Amino acid sequence: MVTIIVSLVCLLVTFFTYCVFPVLRSGARAKQHLMFLISTNPKSVPSFCKAVGVISHFFWLCMFFCMNVCSFHMFHVFAGSLTTGSSKTKTGNMKVVFRYILYSYGCPMIIVILNILITFFVTGLQNIGYGNNKCFITSLTSYIVTMLVPVIVLCILNIYFFVVTGYKIKNTPRVQCNQSDRHNFIVYVKLFTLTGISWIFQIIDSFLPLSAFSFIVTIFNGFQGLFVFLSYICNKRVFNLYKTLFKDKRKTDLTLATNSSTKTTELNLTS
Structure with missing residues (x-):
């Protein structure tokens, strides 16, 4: 619960940051996907457990x-199969994003639906493959095939x-000069390394009995949101964006206060 709460807070801050600064969301490479995993086992509410x-x-x-x-x-x-930011039209870029979204969410949906349908008919219309003894995939075979x-x-x-x-970045002069692409690549590698290893x-732990290793893996996986936050938000670029934002806000507040004071003085003089 502690690790999931920390992750959710980090994901919320990440989501807020991407909403405040549109520049972070420009281009297909910077589309951030925020996932929330609720892990629970409400045995008294089996239908809710299946849904979870x-x-x-x-x-x-x-x-x-x-x-x-x-x-x-x-x-x-x-x-070289795709062109980057400045040379790509907005329409073309949106088509790429749409295809990526369709792939990212359509494939998982197909896998889940097939798992439900196949399990439902194989078990003689008895269950859908989720929530029997835990709020996840019930059958080991289904877990192996669909997960x-x-x-x-x-x-x-x-x-x-x-x-x-990485080979292209190291051996292509044009790529070495493109700091934006290199930054995105490094961020993705860090994020994949953290989430992939976990x-x-x-x-491995799913095939082993409960042990100290199980708790370490659970904690590591629970901090997925923290890893997203560290990979995408904790960098100099975002820090400078927030610094500029607060500086502009102070200037705006000072201007409003000065204008208000001037108007008050004029009114007093008029009176």
Whole structure:
């Protein structure tokens, strides 16, 4: 509960920051996806437990598909298949974003729906595959096929994309001069490393009995929101944006106070 609360607060600050500063959201590379995972086991409310299981499964998959979009886009940018910010029209950019959103949320939705339908018919219309003994995927086979396999495949693809992108950055002079692209690449690598490693540990722990390792993995996974905050918000660029914002606000307040004082003085003189 502590780690999830900390993560939710960090995600809220991250979301607020991206709302306040549109410049952080410019371009397809900077589209930030915020996921909230509610982990609970309300045995007295089985229908709610099933709903939590379905939603949790969906958003965990979304997180990995979104990260896959990030690594894929960086790979395409540095491979020369996509043009970057200034040369891309707004319409073209929005088409790319739409395709990425469709992929990031459509694929998880298909996986979850197929899991529900197949489990429902295989069990003779008895259950939907969620919430029987925990508020997540009930069957080990379903867990392996609909969660473990997609995560492993996406992680392998991400590693390939990042390795190729890193090679391009190191060996292409044009890329070395593009600080914005390099910054985005570094951020994505940090985020993927933190979240990817934590999920590798989570997968290993799912096949082991409860131990001290289980608690370490749970805490590490619970701080996912903190990792997002550290990767995207805790940098010099965001600090300077907030510094400028507060400086402009002070100037505005001072101007309003000066104008108000001048008007008051004029009124007194008139009286």
